[in-house]
Amino acid sequence: YxxxxxxxxxxxxxxxxxxxxxxxxxxxxxxxxxxxxxxxxxxxxxxxxxxxxxxxxxxxxxxxxxxxxxxxxxxxxxxxxxxxxxxxxxxxxxxxxxxxxxxxxxxxxxxxxxxxxxxxxxxDDVGASMKHTAFGREGAYVVSVKDVNLQVYFFKRKLLNRFSLSTLKTKGGDNRFSCVVCHPKEDCIATGHADGKIRLWRNFHHKKEYTYSTLHWHHDIVMDLAFSLEGTRLLSGGVESVLVQWHNESSCQKDFLPRLGSPIEYISMSSDGVLCSTLHTDNRITIINSNLRFSRSIQGLIKSRDVKTGLVVDPRTKALVLNGEPGHLQFYSLQSDQQLFSLDIVQRQYIHQAGLKQSDLVKVAFSARGTWLATVEESEEVTDPELQLKLWFYNEEIQSFELNTRINTPHDNHITDMCFRDMVELGDDSLILVTTGRDCVFKVWVMVEDTDPEAQQSVSWTCDFVGSYHNYQATNCCFSEDGSLLAVSFEETVTVWDSLTWDLKCTFCHPPGNIRNICFGRLTCSKYLIGATDYGFLCCWNLLTCALDWSAHLNVVVLQPDPLSEHIAAVSWLSKESSLFVFKPNEPRPIYIQRNLCKEKILLAAFVPRDEPEITSSEKYLWLRKSQLFFLTDTQELMTLSTKSLEERLTPSSKQLAVEESLPVTPFSLLLGKHRRQQAQEDTDPGKLVVHNKQEQASPAVKELLHTPAHVLPSASFLCTIFINSLLISKENKSAEEVADEVEMESEKAEDDSDEEDGTAMEQEDTSHMELLEEVTCKLSKSQEKELRKIRKMDYSWISAL
The missing domain is CATH 2.130.10.10 (YVTN repeat-like/Quinoprotein amine dehydrogenase)
Known part of the structure; x- marks a missing residue:
């Protein structure tokens, strides 16, 4: 493991x-x-x-x-x-x-x-990182590094030795320590430095007679070091994305494993020395064999320099799509918590060197069915950026996207937003792509048949319409649910356009402040348009009356509608606190408020449709039944809201019990199962009294108590809550028949009171019999009790005539 x-x-x-x-x-x-x-x-x-x-x-x-x-x-x-x-x-x-x-x-x-x-x-005065401290052979001493200082403490002798290197940076040298590791068999310390050198320290029991040798291959900081199990090999890694293996502490004998993808942060050896693992800056773990051969990797959510694309959901796979490696899109599976694949958009070699102006991915949009993908890439130049708009078509044969159309300089300045017209019922024939830019226009792109006989594809994309409003910068755009209206924000003004004729229908404005986010309502709230300004106002306009319905003073940084319901999530940032507000446009009062959602600032959010609606007993989480809400913070941590508690989500032995239930049966289990089936048949025989008890042993909580080894069981106080909850009977909703039975029971209450005296005498006679069933409780349903009362009140006088 x-x-x-x-x-x-x-x-x-x-x-x-x-x-x-x-x-x-x-x-x-x-x-x-x-x-x-x-x-x-x-x-x-x-x-x-x-x-x-x-x-x-x-x-x-x-x-x-x-x-x-x-x-x-x-x-x-x-x-x-x-x-x-x-x-x-x-x-x-x-x-x-x-x-x-x-x-x-x-x-x-x-x-x-x-x-x-x-x-x-x-x-005292040690480094904060785990790589700055190491324990020596058999725990005889501990070593710590910080800046250019190294200190060694010997436990038995209670002796502390300190060593320092020069602080002068001459000829590109930098003696600052970056990591330290100790030899497992000998008194030897290996340290990594900021200039790429590795020093091997010996004879450090003495303050003046110590010695060190130097190994040098890395051109930049040594990120981590690790010795093999016997200490015959030393592994090092850094920003070059290359794992270096040094043999016998010699600079002449070394092996390399290059092209690992990203800088190496940590190196760890397995306890048997067969495998080693490297942790990379792109949130990936690589497992490597002892012969320096790649084995496998675990790819998590890649941390990019800046998530400019936002959080986008792939309609086909329901994966989160966002910036990955430079120039790539990562498709991240939320079910498996791993990356599905990475799509190279820029298709250029990225050079890891500071100061270079390189192209990167800034905008992404999917069509409703996920068959078309639009991407925008631009260079890092501020004044004259190099822009490219690319349209990709999903090829079912190769199970990936293929480039269909490349448009150079689609706008004269940076592209600010992009969206497809989502009309699933009309298919790809109604596809329209809209882009907005700082060149004060929005452009409409449509598919046309490619007349070029040498073209490999039958369709391509071209510009169909260009719109503007008073020479203001276009900042946001979105289509209504039915695709008939297009909303485009121009600084402080929101404009609404007819998507068939491209006529301007109406405008909305709520000064002061530019429009930061806009979105249409859905389903029963499709007549509303929501907008947030950078001056801290959330506005709701009615498209039928062309008037402001309501507004709230709220500094909204994220505005995200749920594609499967009327709910809209708004995330605010105030006093270094991120808060969540969920509302319907036709109800200005939020249906859910979560203040201080997290310590970090939330930058992006996305609703991901569920495969099946989730069943929740809590009314405050009903808005999460059809979709799950995910957030991305400024530290690029991906978080979500869960309707279940931590104890419900983490069931340690649930998988183990599921495996045990699927194991092949043994002769003893066959015999035991046969005995249980016979007992079940006897219980169902007519004429026998059947007392139904809740089978507590079928509960997962009880199984966990019985199957978990006793030496690792938690305390009884911890298990008590889970165990008691497993014994409680869930409260079911009353049916109409049961309600009618209760009404009839009340009407018969007077008749039941008259029979209490006879019932008391019967109870005294049956006391001896009930002692035998002292531990058994027979609980009848209300319909059964009703039938018994009818039998008790029935006239049996005709029997005497026989």
Whole structure:
């Protein structure tokens, strides 16, 4: 298994099946470190910025212990020689940007939540990154680097040695430390530096007699280092996207694995030395064999420099589409939490060098069926940008998009927005593409038959109409749900155009401030047009009356309509706080408000249609039944709103139980199953009293209690809530028949009272019989009770005549 931290979760990845088999969540903030338990390799320690250390059984995905330290934890280390203790990096109290390495005594106790307040300082003024501290052979010493300083602390001798390099940057040299790692078998320290050099330190037990040798291949900073299991090989990585393997600490013997795609941030070796993994800056993990051969990779959501395309949903795959690698579009699957594929749009080699003006992808739009894709790419020049509009058609044979039309300089200045006319019922014959630009015009592009006999495609795209309004810059555009109207914003004014004749129908304005976002209402709210200004106003105009229906003072940065309902999501940014407001245009009062949604600023949002409507019992989440809302923050973290709690989403043994139920049957299980079937048949025989009890053992909560090994079970207080909830009977809605039965029961209440005396006597006679069924409760339905009352009131006097 490969274990890695992802946000505030820890994921367990199967190297063989290439699937995520466990998702362990419980931290309230970013996970900063994970380490295997040295005394039990089936357990894992994790640290977080929330100030807690958690112990997991990662095979079953069960949380065993939580130790509260009370301070932000920036890195985590474990040692086999340090019993019941771990090492963490924490901020030093009273000093800014100063950190210290401390030892945390893990308290032993019966409960699950324990205190980890017993701290002892090991080193002061250490680096905040996990790569800045390393433990030596068998935990005899600890090494820390910061700036140009290296310090070594020997535990038994309680000796601290400090070493410093020159701060002068001569001949391109930069001696600042970037990472450190220790040899697993010998007293040797390897350090990486900002100028690309690697130094191997020896004899550092003495302050003056120490020595070091130098290895140099990287032209820029060494990002990370790692020794092999026996220490015969040293791996290094940096911004060159090349993994370098050094043999026997010699600069002459080295191997390379090039073209890994992006700079290497971290290198990790497996415990058996067979595999190593590299973490890259594009949020990708590469697994590499010991012979330096590529094995497989795990690609997450790529972090680009700037997500200029926005969050777009592919109608075919329901994948999120946004900027990926430079000049590429990434199609990201939300179901598998992995990248589906990457589409090269710019089709130029990207050069990793500062100061170069290179083309990048800025706008993306899909047609309603996903058969057409429009992209806009432009150079980084501010005054005279190089623009290209490309139309791509999806080829079913190759299962990818092919370039159909390339239009050079579609506008004289930057393109600000782009949209297709979405009319699914008319198909691609009604396709229209609209682009807006800073050249104060919007352009309409339509498909025409290609008359060129040498052309490979039968259709191409051309400009059909150019519109403008008082020489104002065009900023946003969108079509109504039926495609009959086009709204284009020109600075402070919103214009509405007929999409058949391109006549200007009406204009709306709400000064002061330019229009930041616009969108049409849908379904029953299709007569409304919503707009947000950069002066902090949210406006709703009625297209039938051409008047303002309502406005709200709200600084909206994101305005996103749900394509499957009338709901519109608005995200505001005020006082360093992102808040979510969900509303219908015909109701000015929001139906859902979530203040302080996240700490970061939300820049983009998108509704993704669900495969099936989600069943939710909470009324406040009914607007999420058909679609799921995703957000992208300024730190490029992808988040979503969930209708389920964390306990409901994380069921550690659910997959395990599902596997057990699908296992092949054994002779014993066949015998046991036959006995159960016979018992079920006896219960259904007529004339026998059948008492139906809730089968508690069929509950997942009870199965988890019975199937989980006892030594990894959480405390009873943690399982109590889940267990009690599993025993509760869900409240069902009353049918019309049951309501009628209740009315009839009330009318017969007087007759029932007259029979109470006889019933009391019967109860006294049957006391001895009821003692036998003391533990059994027979609960009849209301219809059955009604039938019994009718039988009791029936006249049986005719029997005496027989």
């Amino acid at each position: 490969l274990l890695y931290a992802s946000g505030d979760f820890v994921k367990v990845y199967s190297v063989n099946t290439e699937e995520i088999v466990r998702l362990m969540g419980g931290h309230a903030d970013l996970v900063t470190g994970i380490q295997l338990n040295p005394r039990n390799h089936m357990q894992l320690y994790s640290s977080s910025l929330d100030g807690t250390i958690k112990l997991w059984d990662f095979m079953d995905g069960i949380l065993i212990k939580t130790f509260t330290v009370g301070s932000k934890l920036l890195a985590l280390y474990t040692l086999a020689s340090a019993e019941d203790s771990v090492f963490v990096v924490i901020p030093k109290k009273g000093e800014r940007d100063t950190f210290q390495l401390v030892s945390v005594k893990l308290t032993k106790g019966a409960g699950q939540d324990l205190e980890g307040k017993e701290l002892s300082v090991v080193l």
